[in-house]
Amino acid sequence: MSNTAPPFKRIIVDLHCSGCDRLIVRQAADLAQLLQLELFGRFFADPAPARLAALPFAREFRPGEHAWAPLEGHNVSQELSLAITAAERLFKQMTATLPRQFQIIHDPAQLEHPQDGRGESIAVIHQSGYPSAPFEQMLASAFQTAASVLILPSGVPPKSGPILAVVNGAEDPAAGIAAALARAAGEPLLRLDSQAGTAAQVPAARLIVTSRGTLPNATLALIATRKKTPVLVIGTEPA
C-alpha cells in the first residue's frame, strides 16, 4: 500500500447539473477540504436553448408551473444569467475556506476536455433532480473529463466511519489513495477484496474508494443510492 499523497489537484463540480443542490456542493467541498484540493465549479451555459428560441414554434415545459410557455430569446438569456449568478453565489458561499475556481463554459467540448490535466481531476456525478442521463452514461461522460469520479448520494452521507478501499489485487492504486484519505480524515482504513461484488456486501463506510472496473457500474450506482455513501472511483490511468 502506498503512503504517498493522492495524485489529485482538483474536484470538478458541474454546477449546471447541481447548481442549487447545497448538499452536493457541500459534500464535494468536504472532500476537497479533506484532500486539500481545489474545488473547480463549472457552469455550462448551453447555447442550444437560445438557438431553439429563435425558431418560430419554440416553447418549453416548465415543471414548476406545470405549463408550457413560449421560449423567447431574451428570456432564455436572462434566465440563464440568473441561473449562473445563483450557482456562483452558492458555490462561493459553500467553499469560502477552500481554494476554488468558478468557470462558465460555453463550448460543450470543454466539458469533456478540461483545460487542466485530466489525470489530476476528480469529477462529481450524482442522481439528484431530474436525471439528465442514465447512470452509466453519466459515469462514462465523467471519465472523459477526469481520471477519477466521485459519485455522491442524494441523501445525507455518513459523517464518520472508516474509509473503505475495495481493491482488486495488491497493486490497485485505490488502496494507496484510500490510505491517504483515511489519514487525512483521521478515520480507520478498511480494505476489501473486490469479490464483494454487490452493494449489499459492502460494509458501511464514510467513503468508499475503488478503481474503475473493480465493481460493476450498477453496483456503484446502488452504493450511492441504497447505502447513501459517496464512492470515489479511480480511473484506470491516474497520473
Added chain:
Amino acid sequence: MSAETPTPPASLAVAPARLRRAANLAALSFKTTAECPPMDGFTGQKRALDAVRFGSRVSKPGFNLFAIGAPGARMQQSVETMLAAARADRPAPSDWVYVHNFAAPHRPTAIGLPAGRAPQFQKAMHELIEDLKSALPMAFESEDYQKRHGAVDEVFQKKQADAFAALRDKAQATGLVLLRTPLGFAFAPAKNGQVISPDEFRTWDEAKQREVQKNIETLEPELEHIMHQFPAWEKARREEVRKLNRDTASLTIAPLIEDAKTKFADLPQISAHLEAVRADLIENIGMFIVKPEGEEAQSATLGPGGPFDRYEVNVMISHDATATGAPIVQEPHPTLGHLTGRIEYMSQQGALLTNFRLIKPGAMHRANGGYLLLDVRSLLTEPFSWTALKRLLKQGEIVIEDVNHFLGLTSTVTLDPDPIPLDLKVVLFGDRMLYYMLAMYDPELTEHFKVLADFEDDFDRSETNEAAMAHIISNLAYEDKLRPLECEAVGLIIEQAARMAENADKLSLLTGELRDLIIEADFRAGEAGHKVTTRADVQKALDEQIRRAARLRDRSQESILREIALIDTQGARTGQINGLSVLQLGGFAFGRPSRITCRVRPGSGNVLDIEREAKLGGPIHSKGVLILSGFLAGRFALDTPMSLYASLVLEQSYGGVEGDSASSAELYTLLSALADVPLRQDIAVTGSINQQGEIQAIGGANEKIEGFFDICAKRGLTGTQGVAIPKSNVQHLMLRQDVVDACAQGRFIIYAIGTADEGISLLTGLPAGARGADGAFTPGSVNALVEARLRAFASIRQHFGDSKPPAPEPSAPPPPVPVPPAPTPEAP
C-alpha cells in the same frame, strides 16, 4: 371646699391576703424544673382538643376544623401534636403527576400512582426518551434501513430515468433532441445531436419544417405526461419512505415501550399513556433524526423546553412509600398560586408560552390525603384564596386557576389541567373575632368548617392546675433549652399567669407570653451567673419588661407629680374625685388617675357628658353617664320633675375616652355636688354602676390600683390613701408585691364596694341614708341632702317658669357617635 379625712369603715377594706394569691409552692414537689417532667400544651384545653380529635377523624366532607383562640395560645402546636398522632391511622396518599395530553395538549392529563412511584415513572419515561435518542438514529442509520430507503429512491429515480431515456430515444428517432432549458424542458430539431441554427432551419422547405413541428407536437404531450407523473411518483416515494420510517420506528420503539409498560402493568392509565406516547413517537420520529443541512427542525411548534418535553413527566407530588401516615402541611403565605398551584410561563421569542411541565404544585397538592394548616388572617388577606379554598373543598378536586386570567392581565395561551381529586382536612387558625365575623358575613363558613375548636385563654387555678402549669413551664424551658427554674421562680411565673388572666383564681394558657418571660429570666440568670433561674431572675425579667415599655407611664406620673396634671391625693373637695383609667399601648397597660368633676344647677333633668359633647367620649362611656340620670330619677324626688342640669367632665383629658368604669366615680361627684358634701381625694375610685346603684366589675383593676398607688407612694403614703374597687373585682386582684406589702403595713387600703351608698359613705364620711317609714331619707345623710337639693331645683324651676320661659340649656345629647379606638384609657 375641704373636710377632714374620716375613718374608713373597716368592713370595706380588702384583707391583704386577698390582694395577691401566692402560688402554693408546697404542692410543687420539685426543687428545680429539671426534676419536673415536661408536659405538652394540652392542659386546660379539653373542649378544644376533643373538637380537634373529632374533626381530624371524621372523614365526611365539610368537617374541617376552625381553631380559634387568643394569640399565644399555642393552638397550632397543640393541633399539630394531635394530628401527628392521627396521621398514622391514614395511609400514605397517592403520588400525582401531570403528563402531556396528546389528544388535547392544552388539557394536561393527571395520573395518580401509589405512593413513591411517581419518581419511578418519571425516571422510566426519561430513560425511554434518552434511549430512543440514541436507538432511533442508530436504527435510521443502520445498513438495513439505508438499503431499504435507497431501494425506494432507486425505484423512483429509475422510473424517472427510464421515462426520460425513452422520450430521448423517441425524439432522436424523429430528428429531435430533448433540451434542458433554464426553467424547464423543450424539444428542438437537431442535426448530429446539435440543435440546428435558425438560419439552417429557414433553409428547410416548408414541408420539412411542418414535419419537425408536427413531430415536436407529437412528443410534447408525452413530455408533459411524464412531468405530470413526477409529483405522483414523488408522493408515492414519500409515502413509501414514511411507511418505512414508521416500520423502522415501531420496531425500535416497541421493546422500550413494552419494557416501560411492564414496570407499570398494574396502572392502566400509565399503560394508556405509554400507548399514546408510542403513537406520537411514530408520527414524529423526525425529531429524533438528524436533519440534513438547510431543513427546518420540527421543534419550532412544540412550545417551550424542547421537542422532547412532551414525553417527560411532571411530578406534582410524591410521598415516601416506606413512610406511613398522611402529610401535615403548613402554608404560611397562602396566595392563590401557593395554595392551589400555578402555571408558569417561559418567554420564547418575546411570547409567553407554557406546557404541562410548568404546572407547579400548591399546598393543597402537598397536603392532599392529609392535613393543611392555614392562618385564617393570612388566607383572608390574599386575593381569591379564601374563595378558591371553599370552591375546591366543595368541588372535591384541585383545579389550578390562573389568577392573571381572572384579572385579565394576560391573554397568552394557557393550560386547563385535569383536576386532581381532593381528600383534604383543612385546619384554620385565627382569633375569635375573625371567626365570628366570618360566620356572620359568610354563610358558607359553617358549610365547610363544621368543627370549631375554641381554645381557652385560661383555666381554673387549683392546686392541681398550678402543678400542671409548673409542668408546662418546665416544658417551655426544655423546648428552648433554657436553664432549669427554681421552684420559687416557677411560683412567681404561676402568679404572673394569674395576673395575665386578670384573675387570682385563673391561670393564663397564653403560654407565648410566659415563654417570653422564661427566656428573659434565663437571660437574667445568665447575666447573674446563676446555674438555675431563680425567683429574683424572673422578677428582674418582669421589672425589665415593664421598664422597657413604661416610658409613657413614667411621663404620665411625672406630669402628675409636677402638678401639670392636677391630681389631689389628700384632702376632700366637693364635686371632684379621682377616677382611674387604663392606657394600653403596644401590649403594655398601666393605670392612671384622672380628675373627674361635676357642676350642678337647675335645669330640665339632663346630665351633660362633656366628653360626649366634645366628641371625645365613646358610646359605652356615654351610656354610663346616661345611667346616672336613670339612677337619680329612680331614687330621688319621685314626686317632683327632675329639674337638674349637671355637667360631668374628665379633666385634662384630651384624647378619646371609652368604657363605663368611671360611671361610679361620676355618680359620686354628682351626688357630692348636689349634696354640697366634699369627697375624699386620697381615695381613687373605679367601677361601673347600674340604675339600681349597684357597683359592677370593671377591667384592669390591678393596673388601676397600681397607677394610683405609684402616685401616692411617690408623694408619700399617708396611711389613709387607697382605691375603691367593685366588690366583684376582688377576685381579680393579683397586685404587685410592693402594693400588697404597703396594704399589709396599713399604709394603703383597697376597698371593695358593692353599692353606691357604700361608696358615697366611704368618700364623704357621712351615712348614705335610707328612706324611713315616712318616705324621707335619714336626716343629714347624703341622700337626704341630694333629694333636698333636687327639690329645691324643681321649685326654682317651677317658680322661674311662672314668670318667664326657662333659660336655654344645652341641647339633648346627640345620637352616639363612634369614637376612634386608640388611645383607649379604659377597659370595661
